[in-house]
Amino acid sequence: MSSTDSPPWFVISGGPSSGKTTTIKLLTERGFTVTTEQASAIIAEELAKGKTLLEVRGEGDWFQREILKRQLADEKSLDRSETVFLDRGLPDGLGYERYLGLTPNPELFSASQQATYRRVFLLECLPVKVDWNRHEDEQVQQEIHDAIRATYL
Secondary structure, eight states: OOOOSSSSEEEEESSSTSSSSHHHHHHHHHHEEEOOHHHHHHHHHHHHTTTHHHHHHHHHHHHHHHHHHHHHHHHHSSOSSSSSEEOOHHHHHHHHHHHHHHHOOOHHHHHHHOOOSSEEEOOOSSSSSOOTTTOOOHHHHHHHHHHHHHHHH
């Protein structure tokens, strides 16, 4: 499907500390419809239950399946005629699976092949900022970014 046949959905993607959250926040402040990054939402929920970040991220297969479930529901609920900025697209999950060395999830692969976005904006890496949701160093940041980029290409 050509990009002009796709719904007016624009993916904001990139490795950790690339400015996605800031970009999404600015788009929200300007009145655009945006989606939530599901990984961050899940991490926040699990931390509130008393888990550590490493425990949550250590549950790789479960974590990736939960992200997929929520992203599919999120995208299904969107109006296909409305301009929407997505905080990551479905193929991002394949990029993370590639980086983590996980067996590719067939459902994620299929959903990613069927995903139709007007355009994907892959933000370049910025200096790493470690916070409640990130623990990557510059090398890991670049490896994740490269895996996401290769997946979209």
